[in-house]
Amino acid sequence: MIYSKQCLSLTLAVIISVAAASPLRTAANDIHRRSREENLKRYVIKCPAEESMDACLSTMQVAAPDMEIKHMLRMVKAIAVAMTPAEFATMQGENYTVEEDPDRSINAVESSRKLQNQRTPFGIEMVRARETWDEFGVRGEGIRVCVMDSGLFSQHTDLTPCKLSGYNGPEAVTPWDEDTDGHGTHVTGTIAAADNNRGVVGVAPGADIHVVRVFDSEGLFFGSDVTAAAEICRDAGARIINMSLGGSRGLSFENSVFDQLSDEGIISIAAAGNNGDTSLSFPASYPSVVSVAAVDSNRNLATFSQRNNAVDVAAPGVQIQSLATNNGLVLKSGTSMASPHVAGVVALMMSFNQTISRDSILTALEDTAINPDSQNGRTDSFGNGIVDAFAAVTLLSTKFKQLEEPDESVEPTSTPSISSSMAPSVKTSTTPSSTLFTLFTSPSMEPSSTPSISRSSSPSIPSSVKSSAVVSAALILTLTSTTFLFI
Numbered sequence: 001m002i003y004s005k006q007c008l009s010l011t012l013a014v015i016i017s018v019a020a021a022s023p024l025r026t027a028a029n030d031i032h033r034r035s036r037e038e039n040l041k042r043y044v045i046k047c048p049a050e051e052s053m054d055a056c057l058s059t060m061q062v063a064a065p066d067m068e069i070k071h072m073l074r075m076v077k078a079i080a081v082a083m084t085p086a087e088f089a090t091m092q093g094e095n096y097t098v099e100e101d102p103d104r105s106i107n108a109v110e111s112s113r114k115l116q117n118q119r120t121p122f123g124i125e126m127v128r129a130r131e132t133w134d135e136f137g138v139r140g141e142g143i144r145v146c147v148m149d150s151g152l153f154s155q156h157t158d159l160t161p162c163k164l165s166g167y168n169g170p171e172a173v174t175p176w177d178e179d180t181d182g183h184g185t186h187v188t189g190t191i192a193a194a195d196n197n198r199g200v201v202g203v204a205p206g207a208d209i210h211v212v213r214v215f216d217s218e219g220l221f222f223g224s225d226v227t228a229a230a231e232i233c234r235d236a237g238a239r240i241i242n243m244s245l246g247g248s249r250g251l252s253f254e255n256s257v258f259d260q261l262s263d264e265g266i267i268s269i270a271a272a273g274n275n276g277d278t279s280l281s282f283p284a285s286y287p288s289v290v291s292v293a294a295v296d297s298n299r300n301l302a303t304f305s306q307r308n309n310a311v312d313v314a315a316p317g318v319q320i321q322s323l324a325t326n327n328g329l330v331l332k333s334g335t336s337m338a339s340p341h342v343a344g345v346v347a348l349m350m351s352f353n354q355t356i357s358r359d360s361i362l363t364a365l366e367d368t369a370i371n372p373d374s375q376n377g378r379t380d381s382f383g384n385g386i387v388d389a390f391a392a393v394t395l396l397s398t399k400f401k402q403l404e405e406p407d408e409s410v411e412p413t414s415t416p417s418i419s420s421s422m423a424p425s426v427k428t429s430t431t432p433s434s435t436l437f438t439l440f441t442s443p444s445m446e447p448s449s450t451p452s453i454s455r456s457s458s459p460s461i462p463s464s465v466k467s468s469a470v471v472s473a474a475l476i477l478t479l480t481s482t483t484f485l486f487i
Contacts, residue, residue: 203344
């Protein structure tokens with residue numbers, strides 16, 4: 001396959017920079033494995049407002065020197081740790097605010113297909129992506145979508161290498177470009193599989209993908225892993241975050257981060273959940289996150305899709321064909337599959353007008369969604385309705401374009417400031433107490449199901465990298481980019 005010179009340059013530069021950082025991978029993997037001692041539990045400890053993060057960490061380590069440090073959550077000024085019951089009692093005695101860091105896991109069933117001549121999955125047609133490409137000439141170009149998932153089989157021939165990047169460092173599972181489960185690869189394909197006459201095509205094939213791997217090889221992860229990954233997405237300049245995951249317990253530190261991301265114009269999207277009931281799921285049910293329900297090819301709500309007052313929109317999520325880790329295709333079902341459809345639609349909208357506000361994007365997304373249950377408003381099953389990219393971009397072109405002309409003095413991607421922690425809130429006053437979390441792929445595929453359907457900066461260098469290694473990697477990257485731009 002032949003790519004542009006600029007694309008080739010970026011690909012080679014990324015390969016060399018990742019190779020330079022490769023010694024970090026083993027350490028990062030060890031940090032994020034489940035604690036080996038069975039009596040250790042995960043918690044998030046809030047630092048005092050008047051104390052710096054470093055000073056807070058030093059004080060905590062004096063009180064409980066043997067506890068394991070998992071994440072430095074700087075946006076919410078908190079530290080994720082693993083510690084014994086005795087150490088937990090000590091920290092409470094020191095008057096720290098301590099919140100449990102719940103466990104989450106993967107549950108997926110799939111059906112493999114071989115890669116063949118390109119086909120368009122029914123979800124691409126249902127959200128009217130192709131009509132949007134043809135009419136408005138946008139395919140997600142210039143928009144970075146951050147996929148927080150199980151990693152990515154980046155060698156898949158139906159992905160565009162120069163549009164892929166990811167995080168390798170101490171705050172996530174590494175390497176980002178491996179996927180032992182296949183879930184993240186499937187999700188990424190729905191968002192941005194290439195339009196290249198093979199395999200499938202994604203909703204926004206021109207979008208850039210940045211991967212943050214939060215699930216380890218056993219499919220395990222914690223609430224603080226999601227929070228840390230969200231900070232990484234923000235620092236990487238992502239304008240959209242896709243989270244095909246969640247669980248039944250809301251967390252104040254997690255909610256605060258998504259509130260801050262919302263204030264900075266980032267749109268976070270998450271799966272509504274696969275319990276098939278009215279329970280809430282998080283992060284989808286936070287006010288600043290778009291909660292996505294799943295529908296089948298007949299526009300009926302999937303039987304597994306959760307229905308509650310936090311659901312914002314719906315999208316295809318039953319027997320969705322996308323990319324597999326064997327370089328072929330696979331069918332998966334779940335609200336996990338619905339969420340990336342919405343992420344792709346939002347990427348098309350942002351690509352049409354890169355300076356339009358987050359609120360305008362979400363207003364257009366919801367106002368043009370089609371609700372099979374209601375002509376005049378939202379329902380707990382479909383939210384505002386099944387998303388329609390063509391109608392949403394059409395509305396942006398008529399209602400919002402004249403109101404928000406681009407400001408030439410403002411860079412489209414800027415370094416966001418870190419705002420202070422906000423008081424926790426959810427879309428409802430009820431927060432279930434269960435601590436079990438899952439990645440939202442349905443445990444069974446349903447060819448026919450019952451009825452379904454709200455709302456940059458440069459990557460940081462891990463502190464564990466020695467300055468000489470950083471300088472060397474930066475020099476190699478600069479020289480490589482300069483050389484190949486002129487090929």
